[in-house]
Amino acid sequence: MIDVTNLTKRYGDKVAVDDLTFQVRPGLVTGFLGPNGAGKSTTMRMILGLDTPTSGSVTVGGHRYADHAAPLREIGALLEAKAVHSGRTARNHLLAMAATHGIGRRRVDEVIDLVGLHEVADQRAGGFSLGMGQRLGIAAALLGDPKVVMLDEPVNGLDPDGIRWIRDLLRGLAAEGRTVFVSSHLMSEMAMTAEHLIVVGRGRLIADVSVAEFVAQAAQDTVRVRSPQAATLRDLLVGPDVTVTGGEPGLLEVTGLTREQIGDRAAAAGLTLHELSSQQTSLEEAFMTLTRDAVEYAAEPAAAGRTAR
Numbered sequence: 001m002i003d004v005t006n007l008t009k010r011y012g013d014k015v016a017v018d019d020l021t022f023q024v025r026p027g028l029v030t031g032f033l034g035p036n037g038a039g040k041s042t043t044m045r046m047i048l049g050l051d052t053p054t055s056g057s058v059t060v061g062g063h064r065y066a067d068h069a070a071p072l073r074e075i076g077a078l079l080e081a082k083a084v085h086s087g088r089t090a091r092n093h094l095l096a097m098a099a100t101h102g103i104g105r106r107r108v109d110e111v112i113d114l115v116g117l118h119e120v121a122d123q124r125a126g127g128f129s130l131g132m133g134q135r136l137g138i139a140a141a142l143l144g145d146p147k148v149v150m151l152d153e154p155v156n157g158l159d160p161d162g163i164r165w166i167r168d169l170l171r172g173l174a175a176e177g178r179t180v181f182v183s184s185h186l187m188s189e190m191a192m193t194a195e196h197l198i199v200v201g202r203g204r205l206i207a208d209v210s211v212a213e214f215v216a217q218a219a220q221d222t223v224r225v226r227s228p229q230a231a232t233l234r235d236l237l238v239g240p241d242v243t244v245t246g247g248e249p250g251l252l253e254v255t256g257l258t259r260e261q262i263g264d265r266a267a268a269a270g271l272t273l274h275e276l277s278s279q280q281t282s283l284e285e286a287f288m289t290l291t292r293d294a295v296e297y298a299a300e301p302a303a304a305g306r307t308a309r
């Protein structure tokens with residue numbers, strides 16, 4: 001269990017993490033989602049005690065990271081794919097880590113098998129591909145057989161096989177009853193891996209929601225309606241469970257009513273329709289809508305002749 005309470009981190013004037021409160025529970029994969037610069041890495045560093053909160057607190061298994069007698073057994077983390085000492089073999093890298101933390105050789109062999117590195121374990125880690133380096137980082141995170149596993153953007157730069165492998169591994173770790181917390185800026189990836197989501201934007205909590213709930217909301221069909229009498233039609237359609245938005249003149253986006261219901265109401269009122277079509281919102285679109293106001297460097301409109309970043 002990870003407990004984050006009113007966590008805030010400021011760097012000078014910049015508020016990287018803004019009064020965050022959430023829990024990460026054992027037995028499931030929790031995705032930590034947010035656009036670039038949302039504060040995910042900063043939060044993860046504070047969970048590991050690598051950064052000091054400006055205010056608020058965070059505990060892992062009920063204690064601050066620094067207060068654990070054997071922190072590697074409590075939480076294993078991979079914060080960023082960083083180069084391993086290039087002269088060492090993967091096995092020697094893990095053996096050195098294990099020795100520092102009083103972990104036996106057998107566990108080193110176990111984690112090498114677990115991450116599928118047995119064939120290359122005696123090769124220099126400096127020559128590893130991104131995917132192999134990622135596996136080695138995960139092996140190191142799992143060395144202490146930790147109750148909590150935390151990975152920052154583990155699938156970045158991996159091929160589809162590597163992504164599937166990480167997804168299966170994370171699910172397996174959660175099924176063993178561990179707490180699994182994994183960050184990403186890709187909603188579609190998290191929807192396939194996680195069961196719960198913590199969504200942040202500009203350092204603030206935007207949503208603490210199950211993936212099933214998020215997907216159900218996103219799957220709500222929108223009906224696109226074009227009419228020369230859009231304003232009259234809008235008044236006719238709006239109601240307690242119906243939302244009507246309009247992006248451009250003559251266009252309405254309606255949720256909460258079916259195409260048939262809209263067509264029937266328009267016909268009964270003698271209103272002309274030029275389009276009546278169902279639009280399926282993708283998960284990525286739903287995520288972007290949710291975080292739109294929180295994107296740090298939103299794209300300028302194309303007309304202004306600028307592109308995002």
Ligand SMILES: Nc1ncnc2c1ncn2[C@@H]1O[C@H](COP(=O)(O)OP(=O)(O)OP(=O)(O)O)[C@@H](O)[C@H]1O
Binds near residue numbers: 015043
């Ligand atoms: N050491 C630092 N000094 C100053 N500002 C920082 C520092 N670390 C992070 N920030 C700022 O805090 C904000 C949050 O950064 P953070 O890296 O935590 O976001 P993130 O969600 O992990 O984004 P990304 O996916 O791009 O890594 C950003 O605006 C970043 O520029």
